[in-house]
Amino acid sequence: MGDKPERRVAVFGAGYIGLVTGACFAELGHRVVVRDIDPEKVRLLRVGDVPIYEPGLGDLIARNKERLSFTLDLEEALDGAEVAYVCVDTPPSASGDADLSRVWSVVRSLAGAQDLKAVVVKSTVPVGTGSRVRAVLDESGLGHVGYASNPEFTAEGTAVHDFLHPDRVVVGASDETVARLVADLHRGVEGPVVTMDVRSAEMVKLASNALLATKISFINEIATLCEKTGADVTEVAHAVGLDHRLGPHFLRAGIGWGGSCFPKDSEALRQLASNTGYHLQLLSAVIDVNNLQKRRAIQQLNDELGTLAGARVTLLGLTFKPGTDDMREAPSTVLASRLLAEGAEVRCWDPMARPGAAEPWASTTRHPTPELAMAGADAAIVVTEWPQLKEVDWAAVAGAMRRPVLYDGRNLLDPAAMRALGFTYMGVGRP
Known part of the structure; x- marks a missing residue:
């Protein structure tokens, strides 16, 4: 990697963000150890089997196997590490606040690390978390170790590209030395580095996702x-x-939107405001519109069919977006639950999803192709805009359905063409 200094980086968490962060830092020439507490996940990664689907990630890990390793052992991860990246989940707690238990577990485990120069949190956390992390580091005898916030802005399906070609790299640090160290880690990344204080960096991630969610809910209101x-x-x-x-x-x-970021981060920002005594009226409306969107689809189908009781309905796509196997907060979960509650028989197709055996999926049937999933159905809903759906023989499907009713929840297909084939076509915001 030329004259770029090689750093030793420990990444904590082998989820989407941790794996992409670790693999991309290795691609930039650093020596990276990714530590996770899940033995099966680490075992798979050690034999080159990536346990999540993310385009390009497997190739990146394989290409950098000399600089990238995976471990369950804390000491192995910290051996010689100059920078510790915290990339663990921060799911919503019962109160609606972010559950930072995994963050605190990692931060406290760093006590005694000899070579650390900086601890960097990439996990999405409430504004003010950095001050608390700083206090824990000081109490752990790591007062000499710098701290920085380096929020992620990667989208599933394009995460590797987003890391290496970002719109910006945000670094929040109160110490110029630490800010420069984190910036240097990203040398070779094609995007500007923006430095600021820690609290502002923590806010940037939440504000960015909230604004994107607002655009989606706005256009759905217009629809x-x-x-x-x-x-x-x-x-x-x-x-x-x-x-x-x-x-x-x-x-x-x-x-509507789903996934691991928009729902969680929007709620986290709303909860953060509530904790300060301020009500974010606009963001609350954005969340309400999104929650209603799935239920409007079910109501429109019910109106068209007369009743959903006894109806066979096919969900085309289960993941929250194409190009990923992620089911977190996917609209399909709400749709399936509502359909089952109305007495419908629910069929499903998705090329990547692994929904598991929990409800509502235990009460649905999976099919290997869209055509088989729709055979004999009364209605179908396009839930995820998988490109395979454009290749379906829709004329044959119309003849095979019991009632050719199609709710295009992503406006993926041409209304006139579908109606010409005999479908009762309903789109979102289309006459």
Whole structure:
């Protein structure tokens, strides 16, 4: 890697963010040890089997196997490590606040690390967490170790590219030395490094995701109005997005957002505001609109079919977005639960999802192809815009369905073409 200094980095957490962070730092020329407490996950990674689906990640790990290793052992991870990256989950707690138990477990485990120069939190945490981490480090005899916040802005399905070609790298640190160290770790990354104080860096991640979620909920509100007025939201969104002040991104109407970031981070920001005595009215409306979007789809199907009781309904796509196997907060979970509650028989297809045996999935049937999933069905819902759905022989499907009713929850297909094939077609915000 030329004249770039090689650093020894310990990454804690082998989930989406930890694996991408570790693999990309190895790609940049650093020696990286990724530590996780799940023996099966570490075993798989050691034999080159990546336990999550993320395009390009497996190749990156294989290419950098001389610089990248995986372990269960804390001492092995910290041996010679100059920087410890905290990349563990921070799921919502019962109170709605972020559960930081995994973060504290990692931070406290660092006591006695001889070579550490910096501890960096990449996990999404509430504003003010850095001050508490600083206090724990000081109490653990690591007062000489710097601290920084380096939030992630990677999207599943494009995470490797997003890390190596980011819009920006945000580094929050009160110490210029630490800020420079974290910036140097990213040397070779094609994107600007923006430095600021720790609290501002913590806020950037939450604010960014909240704004993206707001754009989605906004266009979904417009879609509902389009349905009532006869306008077409796809035409409206296209023209609105041509305005350089607004841009086209995240202006696609649909059945709502999901995944590991938007729901969690929006709720976390709302809870953070509540804890300060302030009510974020706009963000609360954004969350409410998203929650309603899935239920509107079920109601529209019920209106079309007359009743959902006894109806066979196929969900086309289960993951929260294409290009990933992630089911976290996926709209399909709400759709399946509501359909089952109304007495429908639920069939499913998805090329990557692994929903497991828990409800509602225990009460659904999985099929290997979209065509088989829709055979004999009364209705189908496009939940995830997998490109395979554009290759389906829809004429044959229309003949094989009991009632060819299609709710296109992602506006993926051409309404006129589907209606010409005999479908009762319903889109989101389309006349």
